[in-house]
Every structure is written in structure tokens, then in C-alpha cells.
Amino acid sequence: MKRLDGKTIILAVTGSIAAYKAVEVARLFLKRGARVRPVMTASARKFLGPTTLSGITGEPVHADMWDSSIEGELHVTLARGADALVVVPATADRLAVFAQGRAEDLLGALALCVSCPVFVAPAMHPRMWAHAATQASVALLRSRGVAFLGPIHGQVASGDEGVGRMIDPEAVVEAVAEMLGSSQELAGRHVLVSAGPTVEDLDPVRFLTNRSSGKMGFAIAAQAARKGARVTLVAGPVNRATPANVERVNVRSALELQTELERILGPELRGADALIMAAAVADYRPASFSDTKIKKQGEGASLALVRNPDILAAIGARRTGPSPVLVGFALETGDEAAVTAYARGKVDAKKCDVIVANEASRALEGDSNTMYLVFASRDDAVGPISGSKDEVAAVIVSELAKLFERTPRP
Numbered sequence: 190m191k192r193l194d195g196k197t198i199i200l201a202v203t204g205s206i207a208a209y210k211a212v213e214v215a216r217l218f219l220k221r222g223a224r225v226r227p228v229m230t231a232s233a234r235k236f237l238g239p240t241t242l243s244g245i246t247g248e249p250v251h252a253d254m255w256d257s258s259i260e261g262e263l264h265v266t267l268a269r270g271a272d273a274l275v276v277v278p279a280t281a282d283r284l285a286v287f288a289q290g291r292a293e294d295l296l297g298a299l300a301l302c303v304s305c306p307v308f309v310a311p312a313m314h315p316r317m318w319a320h321a322a323t324q325a326s327v328a329l330l331r332s333r334g335v336a337f338l339g340p341i342h343g344q345v346a347s348g349d350e351g352v353g354r355m356i357d358p359e360a361v362v363e364a365v366a367e368m369l370g371s372s373q374e375l376a377g378r379h380v381l382v383s384a385g386p387t388v389e390d391l392d393p394v395r396f397l398t399n400r401s402s403g404k405m406g407f408a409i410a411a412q413a414a415r416k417g418a419r420v421t422l423v424a425g426p427v428n429r430a431t432p433a434n435v436e437r438v439n440v441r442s443a444l445e446l447q448t449e450l451e452r453i454l455g456p457e458l459r460g461a462d463a464l465i466m467a468a469a470v471a472d473y474r475p476a477s478f479s480d481t482k483i484k485k486q487g488e489g490a491s492l493a494l495v496r497n498p499d500i501l502a503a504i505g506a507r508r509t510g511p512s513p514v515l516v517g518f519a520l521e522t523g524d525e526a527a528v529t530a531y532a533r534g535k536v537d538a539k540k541c542d543v544i545v546a547n548e549a550s551r552a553l554e555g556d557s558n559t560m561y562l563v564f565a566s567r568d569d570a571v572g573p574i575s576g577s578k579d580e581v582a583a584v585i586v587s588e589l590a591k592l593f594e595r596t597p598r599p
């Protein structure tokens with residue numbers, strides 16, 4: 190069981206019948222050693238008495254943004270000391286408030302003010318959860334890194350059944366502890382990850398792409414976030430949930446990917462401490478894009494392609510010091526000697542710190558990987574390292590932490 194000693198959790202309760210479960214969540218957080226600071230919305234107080242929460246946590250319940258007994262701005266003060274904001278339960282209305290960024294009450298303002306991980310445990314009638322409006326809020330919040338804990342399938346207060354029931358208090362606390370309780374060796378670092386394929390459009394209905402699933406990059410982003418990094422994930426078109434506490438930017442083409450990465454890194458490459466280029470960037474794109482669908486003509490056809498910029502190599506060439514740490518990926522065929530030799534060539538050509546070389550037949554689409562790490566700073570390759578993409582991602586992130594030890598903070 191992961192402990193939460195020294196951690197401050199803001200437990201925010203919103204107005205749902207499941208509000209009573211927040212009491213158990215508070216108790217379980219306290220059992221793990223956390224300090225719990227309760228916040229209630231106006232409607233939460235119709236379901237649960239503040240005295241219950243203050244009694245159990247030994248802390249005042251904050252409900253009023255205009256509370257004159259508090260010095261300074263309450264939402265700012267609360268946000269400053271928080272290691273996690275956990276909203277239990279979260280109503281459909283509250284998800285909409287968060288998605289819109291409204292600050293009309295204490296919790297709305299607090300959600301805009303915190304820089305710690307945010308967790309929400311939704312509870313509502315299944316039809317409210319399934320509604321397009323709620324799902325739009327959920328998608329937006331997920332893309333901003335909010336971690337959704339549930340809801341699960343089951344019976345809700347009205348007696349109806351479906352997805353909308355709040356997950357068990359124990360599962361809420363376990364998920365938060367899993368995130369906060371792991372070693373935070375990347376705290377204070379900004380890790381930029383690219384993932385997935387790029388799509389190069391030919392006309393309104395056709396495009397060139399590749400079979401990258403994005404799994405590896407997403408696993409690395411999730412792992413870096415668990416280790417306390419601020420993570421920005423720039424993803425090509427993949428149907429994959431954004432990992433908890435990861436900020437996601439969607440792109441389509443190689444040129445769009447380059448624009449986004451350059452924007453985040455900035456002209457002096459000071460916008461991130463590391464760039465992990467797990468994206469499978471198309472080397473070529475159609476020489477021109479046709480606004481109208483290209484009609485068939487004759488028996489054969491050929492396609493004119495032009496080279497895409499090598500994004501990683503361009504950044505490697507511009508870097509003047511050790512930051513940002515640059516990690517590239519290579520997909521190769523052949524035996525160990527061939528795979529690592531190709532990777533060594535790429536370390537040199539792209540001026541990066543390490544190339545993660547995958548043996549092609551096992552890396553595409555599947556869940557497991559065999560890889561070698563080829564570093565600029567050492568002659569021998571590390572590997573083979575085999576395991577699920579999550580396990581391999583954990584190895585890559587711990588190697589990144591080691592590279593950081595040698596890299597001064599910008």
C-alpha cells in the first residue's frame with residue numbers, strides 16, 4: 190500500500206447523492222498519512238453536512254470564496270499547498286464548469302489555479318454521463334490531463350442501471366496514491382513527447398500514413414507524469430485515451446508536428462527539459478495537395494513526393510548545450526549488430542543523446558517490445574531490453590532521469 194505522508198489533498202465535494210462517499214474517501218486518505226483539506230460546493234451541502242467532513246479531517250470546510258476569516262485569496266492559498274485536487278463525486282454540471290474554465294465559485298477558481306494533478310470521480314445518471322455535452326466536457330478535460338476515475342457500470346440512485354455510478358472510495362484513494370506515492374524523480378522537469386503516426390494528405394479523401402499505434406509514446410508520457418514531470422504529449426491521429434496528468438496536443442502531418450514542437454520548445458529550445466521523439470514521422474509527403482478528389486486517369490499512376498524535414502535532426506543541430514535532452518527512436522530490421530549499428534548512425538546524424546532502437550517485427554502494433562539503447566556518451570549498447578510497452582517505457586524514463594542528473598536545469 191503506497192503511503193501519502195506529507196501530501197496535502199484537496200478533497201472537493203459536489204452535489205450528488207454519492208457525496209456521502211466522500212467521507213469514506215477522506216478517511217482512507219487520512220489512513221495513508223495525507224492531510225485532507227475539504228472544499229464543498231453550495232449544492233454539495235444539500236447532500237452532506239460540512240460538520241461531518243470537518244469532524245473527520247480536523248480541518249475547516251471551505252465553501253465560500255468570500256470567507257473573510259481567511260487571509261489573502263482562498264483559492265490561491267489552497268492551490269499553493271496542494272499535491273492533488275480530488276473531486277469526489279463530480280457532477281455533470283461540475284465537469285462542464287471545469288471544461289469551460291468558469292470561476293464562479295471557490296471550486297471553479299481553485300481548479301483554474303492549481304498546478305497539481307487533478308482527479309475527478311464522476312457520479313450521475315447514465316443518460317447524463319452518455320450525453321454528448323458531458324462527453325465533450327470529458328474529452329476536453331482528458332486532453333488537458335485531468336484524470337478520470339470512473340464512473341463504472343452499476344445501479345444509480347434512481348434505481349436505473351448503466352455507466353454513471355461512482356467508483357469505490359478505495360479505488361479513488363488507490364489511484365491517487367499510485368500517482369503521488371511513486372518516486373517523483375522528474376518533479377520540476379518538463380518532458381515533451383511526440384507519439385503516433387503522421388498523416389500526409391493527398392486530397393480530401395486520401396492520405397499516406399504508417400502503422401504506428403502511438404502506444405510507446407503514450408506509455409512514456411504516462412510514466413513520466415507518474416514520476417512527477419510536467420508532460421506535454423504531441424500526438425498524431427490515434428484513438429487512444431490521454432494518460433492522466435498529461436497535456437495533449439493533437440496534430441496530423443509531419444509539418445504540423447514540427448510546428449507544434451518548435452512552438453513549445455521556443456527559439457532557444459528552453460521550453461522543455463527533454464524531447465522524446467517516439468512519433469513515426471513520415472519521411473515524405475505528397476508534393477502537392479489537391480483540394481478536390483483526384484480522378485482516376487489511364488491504367489497507371491505515380492505519386493510525386495517531397496522530403497519532410499527531419500524534425501529531430503533539425504533540433505539536434507540547433508542545440509548548443511546539453512538541454513533539452515533528445516531521445517530518438519529507430520525501427521530497424523536485422524540482427525542485434527545491425528540494429529545497434531543503424532542506431533549509432535542515427536545518434537550521430539541527429540545529434541541526439543540516445544536512440545531507442547526497436548527490432549521492427551516486434552514493435553509495430555503489438556504490445557511488447559525488444560529494444561536497445563544506444564547513447565552518444567557510451568560506446569556499448571544497453572540491451573536487449575524486453576517487456577510490455579509499459580515496462581519498456583519505465584526503463585526509458587528511468588534512463589531519462591539519469592541523463593537529467595548530468596544536465597543542469599535551464
Ligand code: CTP
Binds near residue numbers: 443
Ligand atoms: N524523425 C523526425 N523527423 C523525420 C523523421 C524521423 O524527427 N522526418 C525522428 C523520429 O521521430 C524518430 C527518429 O527520427 O525519433 C527516427 O529516425 P529515422 O531516420 O526517420 O528512422 P527511419 O525512418 O527508421 O529511418 P530510415 O528510413 O533511414 O531507416
